[in-house]
Amino acid sequence: MTPDARTLVVVADGHRARLLEQPRIDGPLHDRPEWLSGLKEHHPHSHGPVPHEGDPHDLAERAFVKDLAHRLEGVAREQPFDQMILIAPPRALGHLRDALSPSLAHKVIGSNPHERVDAPIMTLEDVVHGVRRDATA
Numbered sequence: 022m023t024p025d026a027r028t029l030v031v032v033a034d035g036h037r038a039r040l041l042e043q044p045r046i047d048g049p050l051h052d053r054p055e056w057l058s059g060l061k062e063h064h065p066h067s068h069g070p071v072p073h074e075g076d077p078h079d080l081a082e083r084a085f086v087k088d089l090a091h092r093l094e095g096v097a098r099e100q101p102f103d104q105m106i107l108i109a110p111p112r113a114l115g116h117l118r119d120a121l122s123p124s125l126a127h128k129v130i131g132s133n134p135h136e137r138v139d140a141p142i143m144t145l146e147d148v149v150h151g152v153r154r155d156a157t158a
Contacts, residue, residue, distance in 0.1 A: 026103040029096065029128075030149055031089075033109040033117060034138050035082035038089050040096065041142075043149065050146050056096045060088060083116050090120035097125060106152050107132040108145070131156040 028043040030050060040057055041050045093105075105128040109117055114134050118126065131152040137145060 023103075027101070028104040028106060028130075028149075029093075029100075029102040030106045030108065030145065031093065031117070032137050032140070032145065033086070033089060033107075033113055034136055035078065035110070035113050036085050037138050038085075039138055041145065042100070042102075046153065047150060050142050050149065052142070053100075056100065057092060060092050079112075082113055083120075086113060086116040087120050090117065090122070090125070093125055094122060097128075102128065104128055104130045106130060106149055108135065108137050108148060108152075110134065110136045 024046050026046050028046070030041040030043060032039040032041065038057060038060065040053045042053050043050050105125065107114060107117055107129060109132075111134045114132055118129070118132075121129070133148050133152055135148075137148060140148070
């Protein structure tokens with residue numbers, strides 16, 4: 022593993038996300054809200070009547086995560102990175118993993134199944150460090 026590896030850290034829940042950049046392994050994290058411009062929050066009742074095929078919250082979460090995965094493809098084209106770490110509650114994390122393209126999924130080196138969208142940078146740096154430690158154990 023090269024210490025200069027650039028990492029994209031994706032922090033999400035079912036309707037909001039943050040993208041952070043770590044320019045080198047164990048370096049500082051930098052919020053990159055501009056990489057999410059245009060990504061809309063999805064709420065269970067934001068798109069009119071919901072079909073009877075599922076839970077409205079789950080459908081809204083899946084729609085948001087699908088949009089997020091599509092946005093990550095664009096970020097990967099414009100801001101090449103070597104690795105990706107995913108941080109999201111378990112259900113959203115599963116949906117996100119399912120929505121990633123094979124090329125992005127290949128970059129995922131680990132994840133943290135917790136709600137941390139509002140966490141301060143210092144907390145997220147600790148989480149990322151723990152994910153890296155677990156990935157090499």
